[in-house]
Amino acid sequence: MRRIIAVWVTKFLILIGRLGGKGGSSTPGHFALKICPNILKFLSGQVRDGIIAVCGTNGKTTTNNLLCTMLRAEGKKVVCNSLGANMLEGVVTAFASSADLFGRLDADFACIEIDEISAVKVFDHFIPKSMIITNLFRDQLDRYGEIDITVDYLKRAVEKAKNITLILNADDPLVAAFGKKTGNPCVFFGVGEDVGISLNETKEGRFCSFCGEELSYRFYHYSQLGDYGCGSCGFSRPEVRFEATEVNISEGLSFNVDGRRIHADYRGFYNIYNILAAYSAASHAGAELKDLQSVLGGYKPQVGRMETFFIGKPVVFNLSKNPAGFNQAISSVSGDGRSKDVVVVINDNAQDGRDISWIWDVDFERLKDVKAKTFTASGIRHCDVMVRFKYAGLENTKDTGDVLKAIEDALKTDSEVLYVLVNYTALFSTQKILKRLEGDYKSGKGGRWE
Amino acid sequence: MKLSIGHLFPELLNLYGDRGNIISLRRRMEWRGMEAEVTEYKLNDNIDFSKLDIVFLGGGSDREQLLVCKRLGGIREAFKDYVEGGGVVIAICGGYQLLGHYYKLKNELVPGLSILDIFTESGVGRLIGNAVIKADFSDVPIVGFENHGGRTYIGDHKPLGKVLFGSGNNGSDGGEGVIYKNVIGTYLHGPLFPKNPHLCDMVIKNALEKKYGKAELAPLEDEAEYKANSFIVNKYTRK
Numbered sequence: 001m002r003r004i005i006a007v008w009v010t011k012f013l014i015l016i017g018r019l020g021g022k023g024g025s026s027t028p029g030h031f032a033l034k035i036c037p038n039i040l041k042f043l044s045g046q047v048r049d050g051i052i053a054v055c056g057t058n059g060k061t062t063t064n065n066l067l068c069t070m071l072r073a074e075g076k077k078v079v080c081n082s083l084g085a086n087m088l089e090g091v092v093t094a095f096a097s098s099a100d101l102f103g104r105l106d107a108d109f110a111c112i113e114i115d116e117i118s119a120v121k122v123f124d125h126f127i128p129k130s131m132i133i134t135n136l137f138r139d140q141l142d143r144y145g146e147i148d149i150t151v152d153y154l155k156r157a158v159e160k161a162k163n164i165t166l167i168l169n170a171d172d173p174l175v176a177a178f179g180k181k182t183g184n185p186c187v188f189f190g191v192g193e194d195v196g197i198s199l200n201e202t203k204e205g206r207f208c209s210f211c212g213e214e215l216s217y218r219f220y221h222y223s224q225l226g227d228y229g230c231g232s233c234g235f236s237r238p239e240v241r242f243e244a245t246e247v248n249i250s251e252g253l254s255f256n257v258d259g260r261r262i263h264a265d266y267r268g269f270y271n272i273y274n275i276l277a278a279y280s281a282a283s284h285a286g287a288e289l290k291d292l293q294s295v296l297g298g299y300k301p302q303v304g305r306m307e308t309f310f311i312g313k314p315v316v317f318n319l320s321k322n323p324a325g326f327n328q329a330i331s332s333v334s335g336d337g338r339s340k341d342v343v344v345v346i347n348d349n350a351q352d353g354r355d356i357s358w359i360w361d362v363d364f365e366r367l368k369d370v371k372a373k374t375f376t377a378s379g380i381r382h383c384d385v386m387v388r389f390k391y392a393g394l395e396n397t398k399d400t401g402d403v404l405k406a407i408e409d410a411l412k413t414d415s416e417v418l419y420v421l422v423n424y425t426a427l428f429s430t431q432k433i434l435k436r437l438e439g440d441y442k443s444g445k446g447g448r449w450e
Numbered sequence: 451m452k453l454s455i456g457h458l459f460p461e462l463l464n465l466y467g468d469r470g471n472i473i474s475l476r477r478r479m480e481w482r483g484m485e486a487e488v489t490e491y492k493l494n495d496n497i498d499f500s501k502l503d504i505v506f507l508g509g510g511s512d513r514e515q516l517l518v519c520k521r522l523g524g525i526r527e528a529f530k531d532y533v534e535g536g537g538v539v540i541a542i543c544g545g546y547q548l549l550g551h552y553y554k555l556k557n558e559l560v561p562g563l564s565i566l567d568i569f570t571e572s573g574v575g576r577l578i579g580n581a582v583i584k585a586d587f588s589d590v591p592i593v594g595f596e597n598h599g600g601r602t603y604i605g606d607h608k609p610l611g612k613v614l615f616g617s618g619n620n621g622s623d624g625g626e627g628v629i630y631k632n633v634i635g636t637y638l639h640g641p642l643f644p645k646n647p648h649l650c651d652m653v654i655k656n657a658l659e660k661k662y663g664k665a666e667l668a669p670l671e672d673e674a675e676y677k678a679n680s681f682i683v684n685k686y687t688r689k
């Protein structure tokens with residue numbers, strides 16, 4: 001009975017949350033666990049074919065949603081925490097909201113994105129059949145201390161799950177070494193050729209996780225991702241089961257994998273990894289993926305992943321919350337030949353990480369040649385971003401804590417496109433502003449930006 | 451005028467945007483028509499301290515720090531002579547801890563360089579957050595972000611500043627960092643120099659004086675830097 005009450009309460013709180021206009025939420029799950037501590041065990045136990053967990057610093061949400069879309073296209077019923085609430089409570093919310101009023105869950109699969117630190121807690125409630133690790137970059141340092149600590153948490157999680165198959169990014173030496181050390185069965189995916197996009201940036205984990213020697217690289221993609229090997233102990237990029245070859249990133253993304261050509265109309269090289277990860281996991285789970293092309297065509301990247309608006313001119317909106325993600329966004333900005341303005345919004349709320357020192361590991365210097373009409377620093381830490389702009393040698397910079405004003409002013413120039421790059425807690429508030437401005441424009445109130 | 455800056459092992463010690471400190475040093479010299487030559491040293495490179503005017507050591511994870519200290523053992527004497535002779539050193543977080551006798555972890559003792567008479571012990575929980583300190587040389591506070599598990603005890607040495615907000619060296623004695631001759635050790639990153647141009651300039655000045663005998667630094671327009679500095683000061687120390 002407690003279980004059913006817990007499900008009801010969760011559903012009721014989700015409803016209330018929706019009325020209040022909140023996005024992904026962990027509050028309902030929090031109360032569900034209070035009422036019935038084994039609610040998650042009970043609900044997840046009803047999943048017929050298995051649970052797939054998605055971990056890693058960047059690309060979790062996109063990968064998880066892609067995976068879920070792929071499995072649904074096979075006619076499977078799938079539970080998914082699609083809004084990215086990825087701590088224990090958010091996972092509970094996802095399961096409870098999929099259950100019926102009697103606490104019954106009708107699902108073949110569950111695709112669950114889990115925060116790296118939370119996995120060890122979540123695995124007390126269920127053990128997934130497989131787990132994707134997308135990559136391990138620096139993120140939210142003040143929350144986790146150091147990347148080694150993140151790896152340690154993941155290790156403790158996997159120790160609870162000796163039979164779990166790990167689906168791993170072979171190009172990331174930290175991820176590959178992690179897999180090797182666990183002794184679990186591993187399935188690797190990766191990009192098997194030099195795509196010519198490497199940057200000079202901070203490369204976390206460029207040293208061998210086994211013996212400490214510096215790794216040598218045949219080629220890099222970005223951050224520490226590439227084809228690496230250790231001259232001292234022989235550790236190297238493992239054999240790859242799902243390998244992308246003949247990669248083309250000039251118009252959308254195209255590559256071969258598993259003997260088929262894949263094309264996706266997304267921007268950003270990193271999305272190849274998201275597609276590969278989801279493909280590998282779906283394929284490993286037995287999906288045939290016959291309609292893959294239409295799945296990719298129909299998939300809408302979620303909020304703030306190169307999301308576009310039209311407010312008298314195109315506005316490209318992107319979440320960029322750590323150096324690896326931000327440098328990728330900068331590549332997209334500098335690869336766009338149109339005249340442009342750039343707005344950067346950086347907050348330092350608890351969920352962002354209070355420490356924003358990472359903005360100095362972002363190659364803002366590369367925007368010097370972009371010739372934007374204006375660069376605007378905004379968000380709670382606009383002063384810090386402004387200093388970063390200054391030392392990167394950018395011109396035509398300004399700053400304001402008022403995000404609406406920053407965007408409105410940038411729309412007034414005669415540039416062809418506006419880029420808005422934000423970190424985590426600025427995501428939903430900035431999206432709301434852009435949606436409103438787009439609505440105003442469409443209803444004819446937006447003439448002032450022409 | 452020209453300064454040679456040695457950035458020691460940036461591939462290992464660059465945890466919290468430390469690169470920003472080097473960018474700051476370089477730009478603030480360039481804006482004054484001076485030249486900064488930055489050399490990045492890899493772990494097994496030979497370091498000739500006599501050719502360097504500023505030595506920079508950033509922060510690393512415990513694992514990376516252990517690799518560095520194994521290597522630095524071999525150049526301890528040369529490094530110590532450099533320091534005693536008035537050489538300028540900036541050491542942050544892990545780099546700061548390495549200047550002392552040791553860093554005592556739960557199950558391991560990481561030997562330091564014993565350049566300074568200080569030591570570090572791991573404590574319960576990490577000391578994490580924005581920090582504001584007051585140093586003697588300026589009325590403008592120094593701001594930064596600290597994130598360290600180690601507690602550093604500096605004995606008879608002088609701290610870089612008095613903690614106005616945050617934890618400082620060990621969370622108990624009210625001091626942050628250390629200053630000895632031309633050596634500055636500190637837990638503050640953020641990175642340190644961009645938001646503390648007064649500190650960056652002091653370091654440049656010390657290095658110029660050591661090399662050329664006398665140095666006057668032309669003032670720069672530092673509005674953006676001090677705005678970012680006072681944002682933190684106001685947020686955390688004004689009630």
Ligand SMILES: [Zn+2]
Nearest residue numbers: 208211230233
């Ligand atoms: Zn090795």
